[in-house]
Amino acid sequence: MQANQPDFFNRGPKPLTRVLIFSALSVGLIVGDANYQLLNQVRDKLSLALYPLQWLATTPINALIEGKDFLQQQTLLVGENKTLNNDKLAAQGMAMRLHALEIENAHLRSLKVASESTPRQTQLTKILYNSRDPFAAKLVLDKGQQDQISLGQIVLDASGVVGQIVRVQPLTSEVRLLSDRNHMVPVIVARNQLRTVVYGSGRHTPLEVRNMAPNVDIQVGDQLLTSGIDSIYPAGLPVAKVTKVERTTGNAFARIYSEPLAKIDQHRYFLILDAPAAPPPYPIEASAPKAKKH
Numbered sequence: 001m002q003a004n005q006p007d008f009f010n011r012g013p014k015p016l017t018r019v020l021i022f023s024a025l026s027v028g029l030i031v032g033d034a035n036y037q038l039l040n041q042v043r044d045k046l047s048l049a050l051y052p053l054q055w056l057a058t059t060p061i062n063a064l065i066e067g068k069d070f071l072q073q074q075t076l077l078v079g080e081n082k083t084l085n086n087d088k089l090a091a092q093g094m095a096m097r098l099h100a101l102e103i104e105n106a107h108l109r110s111l112k113v114a115s116e117s118t119p120r121q122t123q124l125t126k127i128l129y130n131s132r133d134p135f136a137a138k139l140v141l142d143k144g145q146q147d148q149i150s151l152g153q154i155v156l157d158a159s160g161v162v163g164q165i166v167r168v169q170p171l172t173s174e175v176r177l178l179s180d181r182n183h184m185v186p187v188i189v190a191r192n193q194l195r196t197v198v199y200g201s202g203r204h205t206p207l208e209v210r211n212m213a214p215n216v217d218i219q220v221g222d223q224l225l226t227s228g229i230d231s232i233y234p235a236g237l238p239v240a241k242v243t244k245v246e247r248t249t250g251n252a253f254a255r256i257y258s259e260p261l262a263k264i265d266q267h268r269y270f271l272i273l274d275a276p277a278a279p280p281p282y283p284i285e286a287s288a289p290k291a292k293k294h
Contacts, residue, residue, distance in 0.1 A: 123271065126142045139174070186226065208257060
């Protein structure tokens with residue numbers, strides 16, 4: 001048995017009529033909104049009402065996109081920062097090497113000028129290392145017998161005397177510095193030509209002028225030059241500058257200290273003076289006449 005629909009559902013226009021009505025209404029709304037903006041206020045109110053739903057729907061997606069972009073930017077910035085730091089360190093290292101080369105070139109130029117003013121020919125030499133003896137003030141150089149280096153040759157830099165060759169091997173040689181305890185150099189005071197001897201007293205300690213009377217005419221600031229009377233050091237080479245003079249009452253001698261003019265601990269390159277010509281033989285002293293026998 002088929003149930004009949006209530007009269008409520010059978011009332012109203014037919015479906016085709018409804019379609020025509022709603023189509024005409026839609027066309028009218030479209031035309032009116034296009035020409036007269038009839039629905040602007042309705043659209044604004046609906047947009048305002050729907051904004052929370054739109055925000056809730058789009059916020060997670062926007063957050064994911066922004067987070068992804070942030071992480072990508074962070075990774076890129078970290079890589080760029082690392083690259084810039086590496087470039088900075090490399091540039092600093094290069095600048096330090098260039099500065100060291102500039103200093104070394106300036107020193108080599110000064111050595112060239114000094115070699116032109118020395119009374120003998122010179123050879124350029126480089127320090128290899130310090131002597132193994134911690135109590136001796138010595139250096140090992142890169143010139144030896146194959147470079148015609150011999151015992152007794154003088155080593156100097158652009159500022160003054162460094163020391164003397166005391167050992168020669170085929171490829172290297174050893175120089176005893178002015179400050180070595182076993183080293184002494186005959187000198188004169190440039191101001192008044194007073195002759196004396198300067199002695200080494202140990203590495204990194206002042207040189208000493210010994211056995212001089214308390215009233216000796218030596219002052220702080222006096223420059224000491226080689227006197228040349230030992231036939232080893234040419235005359236006139238700068239040796240040291242007087243830094244301290246102690247004249248204590250009751251002492252038989254003055255205590256006179258000086259510092260080498262050569263920058264021994266600041267450079268790697270020195271000059272080796274060629275060996276001097278052999279000095280003439282020491283004159284034979286005439287023997288006293290013998291007494292005649294009666």
